[in-house]
Structures are given as C-alpha cells and as structure tokens.
Amino acid sequence: QQPVQSPQAVILREGEDAVINCSSSKALYSVHWYRQKHGEAPVFLMILLKGGEQKGHDKISASFNEKKQQSSLYLTASQLSYSGTYFCGTGNLDSNYQLIWGAGTKLIIKP
Amino acid sequence: DVKVTQSSRYLVKRTGEKVFLECVQDMDHENMFWYRQDPGLGLRLIYFSYDVKMKEKGDIPEGYSVSREKKERFSLILESASTNQTSMYLCASSPRPRENWYEQFFGPGTRLTVL
Numbered sequence: 030q031q032p033v034q035s036p037q038a039v040i041l042r043e044g045e046d047a048v049i050n051c052s053s054s055k056a057l058y059s060v061h062w063y064r065q066k067h068g069e070a071p072v073f074l075m076i077l078l079k080g081g082e083q084k085g086h087d088k089i090s091a092s093f094n095e096k097k098q099q100s101s102l103y104l105t106a107s108q109l110s111y112s113g114t115y116f117c118g119t120g121n122l123d124s125n126y127q128l129i130w131g132a133g134t135k136l137i138i139k140p
Numbered sequence: 141d142v143k144v145t146q147s148s149r150y151l152v153k154r155t156g157e158k159v160f161l162e163c164v165q166d167m168d169h170e171n172m173f174w175y176r177q178d179p180g181l182g183l184r185l186i187y188f189s190y191d192v193k194m195k196e197k198g199d200i201p202e203g204y205s206v207s208r209e210k211k212e213r214f215s216l217i218l219e220s221a222s223t224n225q226t227s228m229y230l231c232a233s234s235p236r237p238r239e240n241w242y243e244q245f246f247g248p249g250t251r252l253t254v255l
Contacts (some may be wrong), residue, residue: 031182061244070144070230070246071183116182118244127198128244130175130183 030055032119034131041107041138049134051117052099059120060093060100061128066113074102074115104136112138142166144247147230151255159218161250163231170236173244174198174206177228186229189214207242221254228252 032053041047051060058079063071075086077093077100090106104111114135118128148163148220165172171190175183185198187206197204203225214233218225228251232244 063244065245070248071247073243076243118183127185127188132180132182 031129032117032131034115034134036134037132038135039137041136043109043138043140044088044106047104047107047111047136049102049104049115049117049136050099051101051119051131052097053102053129055119055121057093057095057098057100057124060091061118061120062091062100062102063116063118063131064111064113065116069132071116099115105137107138109138109140112136144231144233144245146190146229146247146250148250149248150251150253152255153218153221155222157218157221157254159221159252159254160174161216161229161231161252163233163247164212165214165231165233165245166212167233167235167245169209169233169245170211171234173182173232173234173240174210174214174216175202175230175232177230177249180198180226183230186216187197212220223254226252 032051035050060077062074064072091102093100114133116133117131144165151238153159173188174186184200186204189195189208205217228249230249231247234242
C-alpha cells in the first residue's frame, strides 16, 4: 500500500537534472511532495490533485499521471540547496484524512 | 509563519518508562498528526486528531496513545516504552478537518532513544 519511490538515492553534480518517481497500487486523488534536509523537518513543496495541471515553481516541477497512478518530481539545473530526502505522500478518497508516504529518495548534489 | 514545536529534540528513556511527547501548533489548525520516521520506511502515521478530544488510529497505533485536550496541543504517550520504539517522532498539523489536499506543517522532530 505504501507508494514506491524510485530511485532510492541519486548523486548529481550541480547543474544536472533529476527525476524522482512515486508510484501507487491504488487509485490516487492527490500526491504531495516534501523535502527533508538532514536534521530538519520535512518542508512542503507542492500538491497535485486529480484532474489538475502540472505544477512547478522555480526549477522544481511535478506531474501527476492518474492512469498510471504515479507522479514524477523534476529538478532542473540542480543547486546545492536541493540536497535532501524527497518524500511523496499519496491521498485516496477512501482515506481522506491520511496520506500514505513513500520511503523517500535521497538526493545528493555535489559541487 | 506557521510554527509547530515539539517539547524535546532528543530524549533518552529506560525500558518500561512512561514517555510524553508534546506538540504545539500556533495556526489554529484542526488536524494534528503524530508520525514515526525510520530509515527506509518513510513516515508512518501513529495517530491523527481532527478536533479537540477526537482521535483516530493510524497505521501503527500499538503501544501508543494520544491526548488532545486543547486545539493547539497534541500529545503522544508511550505507556511503557520499549526498545523497538526508538525512533524519530514527527508531529504535523494542517487546516480543515478530514481533507488530505492541504499542506502539512511539520515540527522539528523528537529523536527518542529507549535503553
């Protein structure tokens, strides 16, 4: 039931692009993306709702493919500040107060 | 800025002790959550509260209880701490009851070690 995130970890050079995927075995209503830096609280990035458009701000964007029950997070021209662990949380209409979280993708950006 | 604060960043307790983890939010949010975070497992919901004195079990409620006497405060209680409850505990809050398409605001976490 937990969504599957891939890859588990990725190491990039500053300026390179990354894609993080989140796949669910259940029909999704919403997908939430958060980033957690080491020793800090998870911080909200964006929410994608069923029927909504692709979202993004600055050089981080995400898409939501309802048919495939998956979401992808795109980080373009990565910066050192993008380092951290990215989590997706998925929401279903039959558990409307709960998010089910993926195990996380650790992103390391090297100069 | 929304602030979610947790009473301790680090806590060390002995097996069998009763442990209280406190969480306070200052944005008048209806929903509050307690999660447990373990490497490779992501965030797992322990308990959820959508109103004062209201609570619902999450995925892993065994060995835990909660209390919400005031809207801004949500407490997690380990009645008799065990070593397998050693973990990072995160509290979160969000507006509007029973809707999952709102941002959750997280506290800094409490790293609990049970010896």
